[in-house]
Amino acid sequence: MLIAVFEDDLASSLQPLTLTRPSFMIRCGAQLLYEKIMSELEGKFVFCARGEVVEAARERLSGLGEVVSTDDLRALASGEDLLLVNGRWLFDKSLLRIGDECVALKDGELVYAYLRGDDAEKIAERCRSLPEFLDALRAELGEFRVDEARILRYPWDLIEYNREEILNDLKRLKRFKAWREPASIPGAYLVGENDFLISSTAKIYPCTVLDSSDGPVIIDDEAVVMPHSYLRGPCYVGRETWIVGGKVSASSIGHVCRVGGEVEETIIQGFSNKYHAGFLGHSYVGEWVNLGALTTVSDLKNDYSSVKVPIGGKLVDSGRVKVGAFIGDHVKTSIGLLLSTGSVIGVMCNLVTSGEPYPKYVPSFTWYVKGQVRDWIGVESMIEAAERMMARRGIRMSEAEKRLYRRLYEETREERREFAERVLRS
Incomplete structure (x- = not known):
């Protein structure tokens, strides 16, 4: 077939x-x-x-x-x-x-x-x-x-279904290989009666808490969970990912990530960093993203009303009270950046804080620095910066990927121009 x-x-x-x-x-x-x-x-x-x-x-x-x-x-x-x-x-x-x-x-x-x-x-x-x-x-x-x-x-459907999908994937992953007995993890505190699937090559340090009260905790090959980390299921930690302290709950962290601070109901595609303090909730983060220290995402409005998200040039009512940010590949944020509820950030953006929350939508390839758009940064400089980050993980950006980003850059040129004009008017 x-x-x-x-x-x-x-x-x-x-x-x-x-x-x-x-x-x-x-x-x-x-x-x-x-x-x-x-x-x-x-x-x-x-x-x-x-x-x-x-x-x-x-x-x-x-x-x-x-x-x-x-x-x-x-x-x-x-x-x-x-x-x-x-x-x-x-x-x-x-x-x-x-x-x-x-x-x-x-x-x-x-x-x-x-x-x-x-x-x-x-x-x-x-x-x-x-x-x-x-x-x-x-x-x-x-x-x-x-x-x-x-x-x-819509992107928020991924967050809505993530808990259930971790449970479904648990059944599949159990068939693929043998997993380590949780009792063989010295110094870690295991709470709850649901499954713990922990790879034999994962390293779990003492003074960590793995809590399966609300769902399974899955820690994949060569992952590292450092002291003072709290993982609350349902939760997946991907291959070679480090949890460097803080609280991660009801989230899926892809392969080769570095994650700390507070992460709740979030999916990270892979190869991304949120190493430091800051809150990331009800969000989806692409690959090769670096969130600077204290970058914080709002996922709840003060009036508890439904969150609207910019999709295809329109605000779409998500029908959900909690929606964070959807962040494309190769985005970089500065320390202390604030993202509004229901934000969408396109690929290869570089965002530096102005002390105020960012607009709900930032077009791809936008360098937005302290309230100003820097439109003289070309796509080749952005690709070079992306290559330097990828090289730190032993990965090369392929020529096909470069052609894709160059094409996207040209396709979003007018969108960036309109965004820069709105910023100037405001």
């Missing part, structure tokens, strides 16, 4: 997280979205990504499956039975009905579709793009509803 994980037009509603990656490469729980699918299904995988990110995604997914543009249907016309899986679906194998050809929908959105190889080939041959292919499937195959499916529509 051919398994095609695809992203659709609504991937843009998950920006800034999807500016630099396909929607199925976002983290929720302990795993990236595509990892959940690959850990449950066997077959040949194809990943269908937007053209602007396909080249960078192809490098990252090398060896896992073919990566093609959503405008290229040749990989789907292989003659094999085809299972199409929406990359924004928090995968649940129990909802699959494989056998009869079908299209599964949630609130009108395609969750997955299954069709036999000869039909897949015939339909693909007469369609020019994946959206056209999906529309043809809905017109020709039987549809049914899967109301239990959880489809990501």
Whole structure:
């Protein structure tokens, strides 16, 4: 069976997280979205990504499956039975009905579709793009509803579902390898009766508290939890990540991060630093972000009203009382920076505090220093700074990633100009 994980037009509603990656490469729980699918299904995988990110995604997914543009249907016309899986679906194998050809929908959105190889080939041959292919499937195959499916529509959905996804990923991770007995951790205090999954290569120092009262605590390979750290589940600490003190609760911290201070109900994609004091709550942080000491995110309005978040040029009501910030890749903040409730920060921004909360939306590649926009900083200087940070973790920025950032820089040029004019007027 051919398994095609695809992203659709609504991937843009998950920006800034999807500016630099396909929607199925976002983290929720302990795993990236595509990892959940690959850990449950066997077959040949194809990943269908937007053209602007396909080249960078192809490098990252090398060896896992073919990566093609959503405008290229040749990989789907292989003659094999085809299972199409929406990359924004928090995968649940129990909802699959494989056998009869079908299209599964949630609130009108395609969750997955299954069709036999000869039909897949015939339909693909007469369609020019994946959206056209999906529309043809809905017109020709039987549809049914899967109301239990959880489809990501906005960035705050990731925070909403993260607790449950840590529990779901726990079951998958238990199958992959043996984990260390918690009783073999001298000097650490273990509280609660839920699971502790601790890698045999993780180092847990004395005077740490691991609390599973509200959910499992998962600490992956070569992670380090330093003294005076409090981890409250459900919580995931990724490979080679350091928790350097403070409180981390109900959060997923990706691989190779450095995290301290107070972190609550937050996801960090990976390779990012929040080493010092400061609060980060109900937020999502991309890769290669450095949050300066005392950077603080507001996740609750003083009047306890629903938080509105800038999405696609409009303020969208999240319907939630607690929403923090959504921060794109390669963002840097100065010491003492204050981010407003429901903030969105684009990729490669450099923010230096003015002593007041920042605007709710800052376009990608903006250098905003003490209330002024520095628009003479070019993309090549930003890429060089990003390369220096990545080199500290032994990672090189690929040429495909550089081309992606240069393209994004040009695409967001007008947006930055309008932002700078608004700042001047204010």
